[in-house]
Amino acid sequence: MASVSVFRGFVHGRCVPLFTHQSQLPVTSILIGSKKLAYQSNGLRLYARYSESQSARTQDLFTSRLQDSVENLPKLVEDIVQTSINTGPRGALRLAQGIQAVIGVGGEWLAELSQSRNSPSGIPSQLQLGLLSPLYLRKLFERLGATYIKLGQFIASAPTLFPPEYVQEFQYCFDRAPVVPFDEIKSILHEDLAGPIDSIYEYIDPTPLASASIAQVHAARLKGSQADVVIKVLKPGIEDVLVADLNFIYVVARIVEFLNPELSRASLVAIVNDIRASMLEEVDFKKEAANIESFRRYLESMGLTRQATAPKVYPEFSTKRVLTMERLYGVPLTDLDSISSLVSSPETSLITALNVWFGSLLACETFHADVHAGNLWLLRDGRIGFLDFGIVGRISPKTWNAMEVFLGSIATEEYESMASALIEMGATNTDVDSRAFAKDLEKIFSSIQDLDTEIVVATATRRDTNATAVSANLVVDERQMNALFLDVVRVSESYGLRFPREFALLMKQLLYFDRYTRLLAPNMNMLQDQRITIASNRRTTNRNIY
Numbered sequence: 001m002a003s004v005s006v007f008r009g010f011v012h013g014r015c016v017p018l019f020t021h022q023s024q025l026p027v028t029s030i031l032i033g034s035k036k037l038a039y040q041s042n043g044l045r046l047y048a049r050y051s052e053s054q055s056a057r058t059q060d061l062f063t064s065r066l067q068d069s070v071e072n073l074p075k076l077v078e079d080i081v082q083t084s085i086n087t088g089p090r091g092a093l094r095l096a097q098g099i100q101a102v103i104g105v106g107g108e109w110l111a112e113l114s115q116s117r118n119s120p121s122g123i124p125s126q127l128q129l130g131l132l133s134p135l136y137l138r139k140l141f142e143r144l145g146a147t148y149i150k151l152g153q154f155i156a157s158a159p160t161l162f163p164p165e166y167v168q169e170f171q172y173c174f175d176r177a178p179v180v181p182f183d184e185i186k187s188i189l190h191e192d193l194a195g196p197i198d199s200i201y202e203y204i205d206p207t208p209l210a211s212a213s214i215a216q217v218h219a220a221r222l223k224g225s226q227a228d229v230v231i232k233v234l235k236p237g238i239e240d241v242l243v244a245d246l247n248f249i250y251v252v253a254r255i256v257e258f259l260n261p262e263l264s265r266a267s268l269v270a271i272v273n274d275i276r277a278s279m280l281e282e283v284d285f286k287k288e289a290a291n292i293e294s295f296r297r298y299l300e301s302m303g304l305t306r307q308a309t310a311p312k313v314y315p316e317f318s319t320k321r322v323l324t325m326e327r328l329y330g331v332p333l334t335d336l337d338s339i340s341s342l343v344s345s346p347e348t349s350l351i352t353a354l355n356v357w358f359g360s361l362l363a364c365e366t367f368h369a370d371v372h373a374g375n376l377w378l379l380r381d382g383r384i385g386f387l388d389f390g391i392v393g394r395i396s397p398k399t400w401n402a403m404e405v406f407l408g409s410i411a412t413e414e415y416e417s418m419a420s421a422l423i424e425m426g427a428t429n430t431d432v433d434s435r436a437f438a439k440d441l442e443k444i445f446s447s448i449q450d451l452d453t454e455i456v457v458a459t460a461t462r463r464d465t466n467a468t469a470v471s472a473n474l475v476v477d478e479r480q481m482n483a484l485f486l487d488v489v490r491v492s493e494s495y496g497l498r499f500p501r502e503f504a505l506l507m508k509q510l511l512y513f514d515r516y517t518r519l520l521a522p523n524m525n526m527l528q529d530q531r532i533t534i535a536s537n538r539r540t541t542n543r544n545i546y
């Protein structure tokens, strides 16, 4: 029977040659002498070199790891083959582009290196790690395009997960992406829209309003109604690039998780799968148009159109790659100076934004799941403008009920209800010891006393009575807040809980809103303020009444 060599891998930190061959033997593990261990399962046999000096416990661990590996190997191979088939020829093209990018940035690094060799101060630290140093890795990501720029943005916004020098350097990934020439944009419009472009648009500004990683946005005016619009155009070839890159990243994650099963606890593959699914949704503007429409319907049905809006979509001039929508005029919610010149109370605007967004969690089919400052504006007419519905989440009433209890319990420090809310949300078949879980959560939250905090004191004077009210609020460093939530997730996972994607999406939005609160209403507590309609208020109100 012929054996097929698969690859060399690491099992429990030791390099082992892995290979398979056909066999019909039942599942067994055999230690062959002191040097070799064989394990047979599912018609596969796997050998590993092994040393006598290992302790019995390590041998057991080793055998069980090996057993897992063998069981997972056929699925891994099948997955890799299937993913390669799905990727098709674009995989080869992307590989060539990848090599070109590495050669390009590698060349820059070599040139700088040879220059600094002659300098008396020696080789600067930013060159020492080669292409893995923050500067060159960021340059490489930029050359590799959309997917990696998005990954770069992820690194830049996750200071708790990545070293500060990388977080700092990858902030540049939020800058403008390379501009697609207007002629290419015009030819996409020409291909996608029914009828000549001049018969639809009176005018299109050839200089883009924005050039992001996936799309480019141009200001325009419609022919008949003379309405000011923007045209969001998907950058050419972006879908192929995303499919090839995300499939590649998925395969790498699968292999890494196979070689180091410890990582499966951090659900590496699940994270990559989530990123893959949400990024591929973003490249279909028909979906984005449908999300905007459902948000507008929500505003209409709740009577909120005077407080907030999302751009009206022109479906007759929109396709999968082109989105024509009403142009909004406003400033990001973080531009405090401009906001103060538009409204007398930035705090009221923030409360409106929070109420509209919290309300959408249940009353709208989807919720906006990317409320970074570029997507949340204060409009010139004082309304809140929600832009960019590329990433949305859906939350079931059951998850939201549990989420309400969770948020309420943060404010009231009730760890038993926090534990049962998390158990409710995190799908698991195993019985969770909720008391022990509550104790662990309490430990995490009691560490909040060790966080760097700052007390913000605000005063307000009533004109009629001249009475002055003083309020104080504890402000916790944003990074530490992030770390706190990660700790909650980590400890929950150690109890076998797996949270739905919505949980992470919701937490991320809360962190954005937390940032806006610090800026626009530093003396307000988002989770406890009576003017904001979320669970914790209702719970507190009820408790006060009864």
Ligand SMILES: Nc1ncnc2c1ncn2[C@@H]1O[C@H](COP(=O)(O)OP(=O)(O)OP(=O)(O)O)[C@@H](O)[C@H]1O
Binding pocket: 209, 210, 212, 213, 214, 215, 216, 217, 230, 232, 311, 325, 326, 327, 328, 329, 374, 375, 387, 388, 389, 390
């Ligand atoms: N309806 C609109 N009115 C005015 N400006 C708009 C409108 N839609 C988009 N823009 C401008 O274009 C920019 C990019 O748009 P959008 O966020 O929808 O694209 P994106 O590709 O999803 O960007 P990113 O990936 O950075 O979130 C916005 O930040 C805004 O400046």
